[in-house]
Each structure stands twice: as C-alpha cells, then as structure tokens.
Amino acid sequence: MRDVTLLNIFEHHIAQKYLNRSGLAHAIAVAYHAFHLGKEHQLDIDIAAKAGLLHDMGHYTWYKNGKWDYDLYKQNDIHPIKGAERAHKLLIRLGENPIKAKTIALAILFHTDSFLPSNDIIRTPLQQIVKWADERDEEEGGMHHYRTIDYVRARQSIIRLDQWIDREYD
Template identity: 50%
Template sequence: MSRVTLVQVFKHRITQKYLQRSGIHHAVTVATYAYDLAIRKGVSPDLATKSALLHDMGHYEWYRDGKWDYEEYRKHDIHAIKGAERAHKLLIRLGEDRLVAKEVSLAVLLHTDSYLPFTLDNQRNALQDVVAEADRKDEQQHGLHHYKKMTPSQAVKLLSHLDKKIIVPS
C-alpha cells in the first residue's frame, strides 16, 4: 500500500471544505510544527503531520446577530469530536491504512480538552501530545490564528516540502 501524502489529503474536496472554516494557514503551520516535534520526540512524522493538518476540520462557525461570537462558540464547542469523525472517513476514502486512520483520528479527537469537563493532562500518548503541543504553538487569543491567510497554492508548496521530508518505514 502506498503512502497517502499530505498534498493528497489537502487537495481532497472534504479537506478543502473544512479547512476553509478553520483556516488553511493554521492547519499547515501546525503540521509544520508537528513535523519538527515528532522528529525531536521520536514520533512518526507521517502520523503527526496528518493529524496536525486535520486537527481542526471539525470546526464550525457560530454567529449571533450576524457577528462571530467566540464565547458562544467555546460554550458549544465539539470540534474535536466532529473532526475525528471527518478525518477518519476522509483517510479511509483516500485509501489510507486503517490503523493510520485510527491513530490520526484519535490524535484529532484528543488534541484539545476544551470540550471535556476534565483535562487530558498526562493522559495523551506521544503522538497526541505532539499534535496538542503543535496546536498550542500557533494559538492566539480569541481564535485569531484561524483567520490568518494562506492561499491553497502556498499550502500545497509547503505540504509538498513536508511530504519529501517524511520517510515511512516499510
């Protein structure tokens, strides 16, 4: 089975739809951070970058009176749950190995504990920690990191560079 690349994942129509909501810039930046952290921590860069790229694909927009309402969004947030489901379905459609799809979807599910009534401190495995840390590195107050801009062509160029760096054991 050949490796499903980050560029293939990014170019899929489902990814395009949901990354428009959560921010292409944020997704690609977090994937880049995840690669570096994975190398440093001995975690699979393939799993880390895929998880990081897809970590926020469960986001939705919450508007009140025609204006973005960050506080209401935070109160009703379940983006990690929706994102895990979407990431798994997407990867299976692309022909990804089932165990890879499962690990990625779990990392997406556990990249934040904002939707839980408890914290995940010391509960994540190494991959999940890498994705959570990479996400925190790019975070800005009030979700502003989701509004940074990056064109799809810039994203493909950066993801292609990451793809070339990733070596998957046979």
C-alpha cells in the same frame, strides 16, 4: 512508502472545505510543528503531520447576529469529536492504512480538552505532540483561524512537508 500523502489529503474537496473553514494557514503551521515535534520525540512523523493538518476540520462556525461569537464557541464547541470522525472517514476514503487512520483520528480527538468536562486526560505521546503543535500556533481569541494563505503557497508548503517526510522514510 506511504499510502496517502499530505498532498492527496490537501487536494481532496472534503479537506479543502473544512481546512478553509477552520483556517488553512493554521492547519499547515500545525502540521509543520507536529512534524518537528514528532521527529524530536521519535514518533511517526507522517502520522503526526497528518493529524496536525486535519486537527481542526471539525470546527463549526459559531455566529450570532452575523458576527463570530467566541464565547458561544467556547461554551458549545465539540470540534475535536466531529473532526476525528471527518478525518477518519476522509483518510479511509483516500486509502490510508486503517490503523494509521484510527491513530490520527484519536490524536485529533484529544488535541484539546476544551470540550471535556475535566482536564485530567492522559494522552499518548502522539496525542500530546498534536496538542503542543496546536498550542504553538494559537493566537488570543481564536485569531489563528483567520490568518490567510493563498492556494499556491499552501500547496507548495504541503509538497515541501511531504518531501521532508519522504526523506526521513528513505
């Protein structure tokens, strides 16, 4: 039995705010990729899917003269740090197991090395699959953050993924 489902997270107003900002379609795709990779690598698929869903909730919108500035983003972004903090706070607020919440937050923190001064970090297996899951859905110039999905379809996708996780736990 899970303390918090993906649907609990998805329906929370804080998650809605940040998932929509960073690209809901991308967040759901990464959650699915993380689930499959977690299963393949015999990791906790619930934690993997949650980290995948929330991995970009720390994004800030970098605009210059009313237009998205990808170079400004690449130069100044620290979204994994902010996202790990936001995800941890949200998960604890929803009643997630504190150890799982911390594990998810750390997977979010290390899902990319774009904010690190060097590329020599050693990731845990969970952190690595969240990174891979994100990379599987990336598009050039950050365009994966602009794909859209309507709320009803997004909610149905989240419910289906929750059902898959529940079946694996039975």
